[in-house]
Amino acid sequence: xxxxxxxxxxxxxxxxxxxxxxxxxxxxxxLKKATHGNxxxxxxxxxxxxxxxxxxxxxxxxxxxxxxxxxxxxxxxxGVLAPVGHFSGDGDWSDPDGVLMTVEITSHDPYTHHWDRVxxxxxxxxxxxxxxxLIDRGNCTVTxxxxxxxxxxxxxxxxxxFGAKLCLPEPLGIELDTEKLKQYVD
Numbered sequence: 001x002x003x004x005x006x007x008x009x010x011x012x013x014x015x016x017x018x019x020x021x022x023x024x025x026x027x028x029x030x031l032k033k034a035t036h037g038n039x040x041x042x043x044x045x046x047x048x049x050x051x052x053x054x055x056x057x058x059x060x061x062x063x064x065x066x067x068x069x070x071x072x073x074x075x076x077x078x079g080v081l082a083p084v085g086h087f088s089g090d091g092d093w094s095d096p097d098g099v100l101m102t103v104e105i106t107s108h109d110p111y112t113h114h115w116d117r118v119x120x121x122x123x124x125x126x127x128x129x130x131x132x133x134l135i136d137r138g139n140c141t142v143t144x145x146x147x148x149x150x151x152x153x154x155x156x157x158x159x160x161x162f163g164a165k166l167c168l169p170e171p172l173g174i175e176l177d178t179e180k181l182k183q184y185v186d
Contacts, residue, residue, distance in 0.1 A: 001027060003072055010074065011092070024074040025067070025119045030111055038184040042105050042135060043078055045180060050081065053174045057100070058084040064093040065102070067127040069150070071095065075123065079103035081131075081172070096124075100171055101131035106138050108186060121145050125153035131172060137185050142166050142178050 006024040013022055023030040043061055050059045063080040067073040074093055081101040087094050102124050104116045116134060124132045125148040132145040132154065140162040145154035146169075160166040162181040168174050 001029070003074065006074060007093070021062075021076055022074075023076055023115070025115070025123050026073070030115050030119075038137075038186055039078075039105055039107060042137075042181070042184045045184075046079060046103060046135075049174060049176060054172075056084060057081055058086070059103070060087060063087060065096050065099065065127070066093050067096060067123040067129075069126060071127075073123050073127075075102075075120065077102040077120075078105045079133075096127040096129050099129050101133055101168075102129055103133045103135065105135045108138070112138065122153035124148070126150045131168070133168070135181065137181075140182070140185060142176065142181070144168060 003024065006022070006029065009029070010022045047059050047061070050057055058081070060080045060082065061078065062076045065075050065077065065080060067075055079102070080099055081103070082099050086098055104120055106112045106116050117136070121132055121134070125145065128148050128150070130146065130148060134143045134145070136143065141159050142162070143157050143159040144166060145157045147155040149155050158166070160178060162185070163179050166176045166178060168176065
């Protein structure tokens with residue numbers, strides 16, 4: 001399938017079907033279903049962390065990004081960290097240039113393992129996004145991927161169990177106290 005064909009399908013689905021949005025990785029369409037309360041609460045918790053500590057950075061929920069080699073993939077991360085105003089004037093899908101970090105929060109569905117734990121680290125690293133934060137509610141861990149490599153995704157990852165503190169290095173410059181994440185596991 002060509003990217004242009006996917007974008008037409010995704011635009012139609014967004015207009016006509018409110019509970020599902022589509023992503024496109026590795027030439028395959030993936031579903032991004034509407035999230036329930038705990039997932040949304042987790043996004044809000046993370047937004048609040050950045051607004052308090054780094055107000056010059058915005059955590060944009062569900063910002064469409066072009067990823068993979070030559071921008072052939074399309075994803076809707078749960079959060080995209082970039083300077084405030086970075087996406088002004090963009091359409092549905094933005095280039096990853098200037099993005100500091102993407103965030104995914106696992107859901108309880110059959111797609112989570114393949115998309116959030118395998119495909120997305122590869123796609124985000126291949127696109128050169130400096131950091132990928134995976135909040136894994138299934139494993140009760142937070143993993144920060146760094147040092148993007150177009151061949152393998154990311155060369156380095158650091159994992160912490162829910163309840164631990166995870167220091168996110170500059171240019172992120174924030175420490176996450178993940179104790180509160182325990183209440184969003186389900």
